[in-house]
Amino acid sequence: MILKSFLYAVTLLWVGAVNAAQYCDPVTSVCYSETKAGDLYVRVAIPMADNGPFDILLQLVAPKQTAGWAAIAWGGKMTKNPITVAWANGNKTVVSSRWANTRTPPVAYPTATYTVLRGSTSNATHWTLTALCSQCATWTADNVKSALNPNDKAAKFAYALSPTPPSQPANNASSITKHTIHATFTVDLAAAKSDKFQEYITSLA
Numbered sequence: 001m002i003l004k005s006f007l008y009a010v011t012l013l014w015v016g017a018v019n020a021a022q023y024c025d026p027v028t029s030v031c032y033s034e035t036k037a038g039d040l041y042v043r044v045a046i047p048m049a050d051n052g053p054f055d056i057l058l059q060l061v062a063p064k065q066t067a068g069w070a071a072i073a074w075g076g077k078m079t080k081n082p083i084t085v086a087w088a089n090g091n092k093t094v095v096s097s098r099w100a101n102t103r104t105p106p107v108a109y110p111t112a113t114y115t116v117l118r119g120s121t122s123n124a125t126h127w128t129l130t131a132l133c134s135q136c137a138t139w140t141a142d143n144v145k146s147a148l149n150p151n152d153k154a155a156k157f158a159y160a161l162s163p164t165p166p167s168q169p170a171n172n173a174s175s176i177t178k179h180t181i182h183a184t185f186t187v188d189l190a191a192a193k194s195d196k197f198q199e200y201i202t203s204l205a
């Protein structure tokens with residue numbers, strides 16, 4: 001009996017550890033692979049693809065005080081990969097598709113497009129972006145194609161943020177000031193796969 005309880009506890013702990021990267025939104029029931037990057041929660045859901053291109057459901061949750069803007073770079077570095085920048089605007093959030101060839105303010109990147117979805121809100125303490133990105137999973141730089149591997153349990157991403165909000169929060173082409181923090185982190189893309197992906201998108205539209 002004691003052995004049984006012990007094994008049960010171990011199993012629970014093990015399942016807990018394996019699922020540590022899973023976050024299911026209690027309101028929408030959408031499940032994401034979640035990583036905490038500094039103060040920023042990065043949540044990703046993808047379809048059951050084995051290679052790119054595929055659309056990506058992205059949720060960023062950031063504390064207002066720390067993140068006047070926050071961004072993720074899909075290839076794990078500042079330059080030559082798609083960058084998603086987001087910030088609060090009133091009680092909503094704004095997303096901006098950017099790209100940097102050099103370590104200078106990233107410019108608009110029209111190749112990657114976003115649909116802002118339900119659950120993109122801002123309150124007194126936090127802002128949340130929920131968006132579908134098309135063309136964040138594949139990109140071309142210097143004639144070299146890169147693609148996220150949807151089976152990667154530790155895909156390398158980068159994030160950056162600044163407490164200074166953009167100068168024109170309503171305008172997604174607004175200039176931003178340089179980050180105060182930047183770092184790399186990994187995302188479990190294999191855990192982001194969901195056979196409910198299309199259902200999620202429809203339910204959040």
Ligand code: HEM
Binds near residue numbers: 104106160177
């Ligand atoms: C006004 C906008 C920006 C400027 C002027 C800028 C400038 C720079 C500079 C000069 C560096 C070299 C190291 C340092 O000085 O800290 C750097 C590094 C870095 N930046 Fe930016 N940056 C900007 C926006 C962004 C954004 C939106 C991201 C998105 C994640 C980002 C991600 C990074 C990362 C990950 C590094 C580390 C080195 C690398 O990956 O190249 N930066 N940045």
